[in-house]
Amino acid sequence: MMHHTRDSRYRNLQDGSQSQRGVRGLDSAQVPMVEEAEMIATTSRELSDGGTPGSSQSSLRASSPPMVMGPNSGRPSDEASHNEVEEHEEPVPSMHDALKLKIVELVYFLLLKYQRKELITKAEILDSVIRDYEEHYPVIFSEASESLKLAFGIDVLEVNPLIHTYVLISSLGITYDGMYHGALGIPKTGLLIMSLCIIFMEGNYVSEERFWEVLSKIGMYDGRNHFLFGEPRKLFTKNFVQEGYLEYRRVPESDPPRFEFLWGPRAHAETTKMKILEFFASVARSDPRSYPDRYADALRDEGERA
Structure with a gap:
């Protein structure tokens, strides 16, 4: 039989007011953790499978439901006929989806840099990942850095503010x-x-x-x-x-x-x-x-x- 003091310690762990606050805190923390895990899931699978950053965008397009265009979709009614075949067009990704993809790509890019122990520059990130979304760089960089820290325990630190050079290190002194x-x-x-x-x-x-x-x-x-x-x-x-x-x-x-x-x-x-x-x-x-x-x-x- 478990020692009485030890057994009561486990009961107190669940029954005490502070323990209950800790339990609620742990449970509430799952929400952002799960959100981050879902956000980097595509990146993670590609990394483990040896994929490329750009493939995440094609996979998203492939999984998106096609847009069904019918007679009432804005085309002149006289063009409609009984033998008309529904046209399927690929939807244009929203800005939210486009930025999310860029964040995923940047997480992937930073992971590769960490594995190679290489420094990163803002210019390299813009050229290799951000490209046509330069105006959204602050948001993409901030979100990718947070995801990298939360999911993999890696901090992105600026070592040269003049040319915006960054180094990747383990978080919290680990x-x-x-x-x-x-x-x-x-x-x-x-x-x-x-x-x-x-x-x-x-x-x-x-x-x-x-x-x-x-x-x-x-x-x-x-x-x-x-x-x-x-x-x-x-x-x-x-x-x-x-x-x-x-x-x-x-x-x-x-x-x-x-x-x-x-x-x-x-x-x-x-x-x-x-x-x-x-x-x-x-x-x-x-x-x-x-x-x-x-x-x-x-x-x-x-x-x-x-």
């Missing part, structure tokens, strides 16, 4: 990108940061059941191969643990055995609770102070590091 674990060549810092968020927001430890419950909201399932990142169980319970970012341990005296996740020593060394809280709050579109217990914990962590 030095590991996991490109050699799971699906080769795909940065996994975003998954690692997400796991650190889950653990911290649940009170610095989280049961394995709750951990997978949260991840399932963004399409990551225990034992099911992910089309982009590979087998998630190995990533979270083996690779991230071996790298020192996560601790995956059995709950003492649990019978049947139960397991939980905590931060590992490398996570404590490279990032902070405040950085993780601020990242989570930005994803959940909230203020870090709206999680008072977690904010107080993060402040204590900052004080201990001073």
